[in-house]
Amino acid sequence: xxxxxxxxxxxxxxxxxxxxxxxxxxxxxxxxxxxxxxxxxxxxxxxxxxxxxxxxxxxxxxxxxxxxxxxxxxxxxxxxxxxxxxxxxxxxxxxxxxxxxxxxxxxxxxxxxxxxxxxxxxxxxxxxxxxxxxxxxxxxxxxxxxxxxxxxxxxxxxxxxxxxxxxxxxxxxxxxxxxxxxxxxxxxxxxxxxxxxxxxxxxxxxxxxxxxxxxxxxx
Numbered sequence: 001x002x003x004x005x006x007x008x009x010x011x012x013x014x015x016x017x018x019x020x021x022x023x024x025x026x027x028x029x030x031x032x033x034x035x036x037x038x039x040x041x042x043x044x045x046x047x048x049x050x051x052x053x054x055x056x057x058x059x060x061x062x063x064x065x066x067x068x069x070x071x072x073x074x075x076x077x078x079x080x081x082x083x084x085x086x087x088x089x090x091x092x093x094x095x096x097x098x099x100x101x102x103x104x105x106x107x108x109x110x111x112x113x114x115x116x117x118x119x120x121x122x123x124x125x126x127x128x129x130x131x132x133x134x135x136x137x138x139x140x141x142x143x144x145x146x147x148x149x150x151x152x153x154x155x156x157x158x159x160x161x162x163x164x165x166x167x168x169x170x171x172x173x174x175x176x177x178x179x180x181x182x183x184x185x186x187x188x189x190x191x192x193x194x195x196x197x198x199x200x201x202x203x204x205x206x207x208x209x210x211x212x213x214x215x216x217x218x219x
Contacts, residue, residue: 090134094143098125101216102143102150104166106130109153109185109204116209122217132162140166141174148179149216155203158186180219185212 095110100123103113110128117124127143129136144150150170152163163184170182185204193199 087130089131090136092130092136092139093128094125094139095128096124096126098123098147100124100147100149101213102127102147103153103209103213104129104140104143104150105153106132106162107155109155109209112204112206112209113153113213115206116213119206120210120213122213124213124217129162129166135165135169137169137173140169144170144174145177148177149219150178150182151185151212151216152182153185153204153209153212155187157189158184159189161186180216183212183216185209 096114096117098117102125103117104127105113106129110126113124113126117126125143125147127139129140150167152166154161154163156162158164161184163186167182167184170178185208187203190202192202
């Protein structure tokens with residue numbers, strides 16, 4: 001399995017009104033750059049999705065495991081199943097069941113939400129979107145209608161982020177089921193710094209997640 005390098009390209013994304021991208025690149029000469037945000041938001045038939053489709057499940061599994069191995073911030077740790085396996089596109093999963101608040105997230109924010117829920121010892125449901133396009137509208141709305149409160153969390157910038165689309169979906173289709181305004185926890189609208197300490201100061205952290213959850217629970 002190749003070692004992977006993480007690169008953040010945020011400044012150009014902000015100029016274009018897009019979210020910052022996380023990119024993975026293997027160290028081998030044949031390894032091509034993969035833009036995870038582009039993959040998550042692309043539609044069937046897009047070149048980026050076709051490129052990934054040509055890779056074997058084992059190859060994609062290698063990239064997934066590489067991300068986990070390189071994560072040293074303490075909140076992205078998990079096991080990757082052995083052998084061939086597939087995750088259906090457009091199907092969210094309930095990472096933690098709850099009845100008082102729904103945290104809708106993807107990527108590392110899912111792990112952050114799980115840690116916050118455990119430390120707060122509250123009845124918090126964590127919904128892992130897993131794919132952004134197609135987006136699992138039914139899972140989002142079912143969870144929010146059950147809990148009555150929604151927090152949308154991701155590491156991308158606030159403006160033009162996925163959180164805005166999810167918040168709009170909830171407001172349009174589940175407004176009467178809400179007991180509190182939909183809240184977002186995101187990075188601010190700034191380029192993501194290259195320096196690890198500055199990056200940590202920019203991206204949402206565990207205390208930020210706990211504070212956002214507590215505020216909604218107390219609403």
